[in-house]
Amino acid sequence: MMTRQDEFAAALLDPDRAYPPGLLGKGGPPAARRFDVYRNNVVASLIEALETGFPVVRALVGAPFFKAMAGEFVRRHPPLTPLLMLYGAELPGFLKGFPPVDGLPYLPDIARLELALRESYHAADAAPIAPEALAALPPEALARARLRLAPAVRLIRSDWPVHGIWMAHNGGPNPQPEPEEVLVARPGFDPVLRRLPAGSHAVLLALSSGGRLGDVLAGAPPNFHESNISILLQILLETRAICGISTEELS
Amino acid sequence: MLDTTRFALPPRPGVGFKTQHFAAIMADPGPVAWLEIHAENYMGAGGRPLAQVCALAERFPISVHGVGLSIGGEGPLDADHLARLKHLLGWLDPASFSEHLAWSTHEGAYLNDLLPLPYTARTLSRVAAHIDQVQDTLGRRMLLENPATYLDFAETEMPETEFLAELVRLTGCLLLLDVNNVHVACTNRGADAAAYLDAFPMAAVAEIHLAGHDTQADDHGTPLLIDSHGAEVADPVWALFRHALSLAGPVPTLIEWDTDVPDWPLLAAEAARAGAVMTGAAA
Numbered sequence: 001m002m003t004r005q006d007e008f009a010a011a012l013l014d015p016d017r018a019y020p021p022g023l024l025g026k027g028g029p030p031a032a033r034r035f036d037v038y039r040n041n042v043v044a045s046l047i048e049a050l051e052t053g054f055p056v057v058r059a060l061v062g063a064p065f066f067k068a069m070a071g072e073f074v075r076r077h078p079p080l081t082p083l084l085m086l087y088g089a090e091l092p093g094f095l096k097g098f099p100p101v102d103g104l105p106y107l108p109d110i111a112r113l114e115l116a117l118r119e120s121y122h123a124a125d126a127a128p129i130a131p132e133a134l135a136a137l138p139p140e141a142l143a144r145a146r147l148r149l150a151p152a153v154r155l156i157r158s159d160w161p162v163h164g165i166w167m168a169h170n171g172g173p174n175p176q177p178e179p180e181e182v183l184v185a186r187p188g189f190d191p192v193l194r195r196l197p198a199g200s201h202a203v204l205l206a207l208s209s210g211g212r213l214g215d216v217l218a219g220a221p222p223n224f225h226e227s228n229i230s231i232l233l234q235i236l237l238e239t240r241a242i243c244g245i246s247t248e249e250l251s
Numbered sequence: 252m253l254d255t256t257r258f259a260l261p262p263r264p265g266v267g268f269k270t271q272h273f274a275a276i277m278a279d280p281g282p283v284a285w286l287e288i289h290a291e292n293y294m295g296a297g298g299r300p301l302a303q304v305c306a307l308a309e310r311f312p313i314s315v316h317g318v319g320l321s322i323g324g325e326g327p328l329d330a331d332h333l334a335r336l337k338h339l340l341g342w343l344d345p346a347s348f349s350e351h352l353a354w355s356t357h358e359g360a361y362l363n364d365l366l367p368l369p370y371t372a373r374t375l376s377r378v379a380a381h382i383d384q385v386q387d388t389l390g391r392r393m394l395l396e397n398p399a400t401y402l403d404f405a406e407t408e409m410p411e412t413e414f415l416a417e418l419v420r421l422t423g424c425l426l427l428l429d430v431n432n433v434h435v436a437c438t439n440r441g442a443d444a445a446a447y448l449d450a451f452p453m454a455a456v457a458e459i460h461l462a463g464h465d466t467q468a469d470d471h472g473t474p475l476l477i478d479s480h481g482a483e484v485a486d487p488v489w490a491l492f493r494h495a496l497s498l499a500g501p502v503p504t505l506i507e508w509d510t511d512v513p514d515w516p517l518l519a520a521e522a523a524r525a526g527a528v529m530t531g532a533a534a
Contacts, residue, residue, distance in 0.1 A: 003325055004325070004368075004369065004404070004406075005324065005325045005354060005357050005366075005368075006357070006358075008357075008366065009357035009358070009360070009362065012362060012366075013360075013362075021405075022404055022405035022406060023402045023403070023404065023405075024402060024403040024404065024405060025402055025403075025439075025469050025470060025471065025473075026439060026440055026441040026469065026471070026473055027441075027469075027470075027471040027473065030470050031402045031469070031470065032470055033467075033468070033469045033470045033475065034401040034402040034439075034469055034470070034475065035401075035402060037401045037467075037475070037477060038364055038366060038367075038401065041363075041364040042362045042363060042364045045363045045364065046363050049363070078360035078361065078362065079360070079361040079363065080359055080360065080361065081319075081329075081331070081332065081361060082291045082318065082319025082320075082329075082332060082355070082356070082361045082363075083291055083294055083295075083319075083335075084291065084363065085291075085292065085294075085295060121295075121298050121299070122295030122296060122297070122298050122300070123295075123296055123297060123298060124296035124297040125297035125298065125301075125302075151296065151297070152297075152298070186298070189298055189299035189302065190299075
């Protein structure tokens with residue numbers, strides 16, 4: 001048997017479902033308009049959370065389309081915690097299986113990027129290393145160094161120019177159609193995006209799982225040119241993405 | 252015996268903190284003596300939200316106001332969420348913690364609204380058990396807020412004021428009297444708001460909320476007030492506020508403005524108006 005809250009919750013998320021019985025307004029039943037206030041509050045407030053969280057996805061599909069699509073998403077994937085700051089983690093997967101956006105194959109990766117920006121905004125604080133700490137290392141010490149990436153760092157690799165598309169929606173030029181690797185970091189309180197040299201994604205994943213710089217570079221993918229390491233390190237230092245460096249031998 | 256916990260927040264005006272007002276508040280808070288934050292917005296690991304609240308907490312008493320605990324839920328409380336609250340209250344050590352007589356989570360889905368519950372002997376014992384669990388876990392007394400409601404339940408057995416008084420008696424919790432919610436709910440159910448206040452357990456009131464509302468119409472074409480927190484406090488609510496103060500004495504009072512948030516001077520002016528009413532009531 002359904003409880004009072006089973007009935008109430010089911011009808012909140014399903015506009016085709018009958019109103020729960022036993023609801024009273026000022027003049028007695030019916031109380032449909034009154035129940036609709038709750039129905040609207042729930043769905044509209046969650047749609048608004050998605051509109052705030054995915055502004056570029058919204059711009060790419062248009063505001064009216066986004067609202068309708070978000071309504072469908074909300075009913076299929078209501079939040080699993082009251083922390084709406086991170087609501088929408090299932091949106092990239094939802095977009096992949098949503099036929100009306102098949103013509104925008106890069107959309108799921110834009111959603112991933114916008115999620116990464118929000119995660120970065122709320123991530124733990126960490127003091128960055130001073131750029132001199134890296135510059136001061138002799139080559140052999142650099143080769144055995146382990147770098148610790150800041151908690152606010154996120155890495156995205158996409159078959160699409162996600163950084164270029166995001167930049168174009170924030171005043172930049174139109175992107176070239178090519179795969180991209182992107183760093184999200186937080187030099188202050190506001191996350192930033194940087195496009196990385198090809199192959200950097202694999203290099204940074206290997207570094208963040210504790211690999212030594214020399215070993216990681218030796219095992220880097222073929223598209224990662226040797227000269228790119230200085231560009232990559234420069235980007236990491238500029239965006240304060242490194243919060244620890246160790247050249248110690250593990251005992 | 253004087254209950255000092257009741258006055259952990261000063262009996263002066265406060266406002267709900269919005270991040271865009273941070274610089275203005277730090278430069279000149281005007282009449283604002285304390286700030287309230289929504290607990291769930293400060294459960295991230297770091298960044299600007301926590302940095303701002305740390306800076307505010309050095310200068311102002313802080314009230315933490317939860318919206319996601321679902322104390323009125325039929326199921327057990329979300330242990331993970333209770334643990335997040337314990338963590339937040341642990342490091343921030345705010346002057347006050349409050350939540351709502353409502354439910355918002357069902358079968359693991361968070362519905363992001365403060366949903367109503369019938370007032371029966373069964374719901375009373377369930378809500379009391381949840382409040383006991385919250386107070387035991389957090390190691391502090393909590394304030395419970397009366398809800399803005401749009402409908403009633405056929406199975407309700409007792410008035411809301413009696414339900415709240417029983418919760419105070421059973422759990423020792425304090426109350427947050429939202430005067431706008433009183434106006435909204437009493438108008439919506441065709442009840443006398445002043446009589447509601449007369450029946451409210453005022454001795455347990457440790458904080459008052461004031462906010463704006465919208466007006467729609469129900470199935471019978473009668474006005475249906477919506478608790479929108481998106482406008483100035485309405486005149487009937489100011490009148491009820493005076494009545495509440497005459498019954499409760501000086502109580503810390505908050506202006507809540509959560510949608511269409513105004514620039515700081517307008518919010519500060521609302522707080523100043525609340526302060527003037529409080530001063531007048533005390534004179």
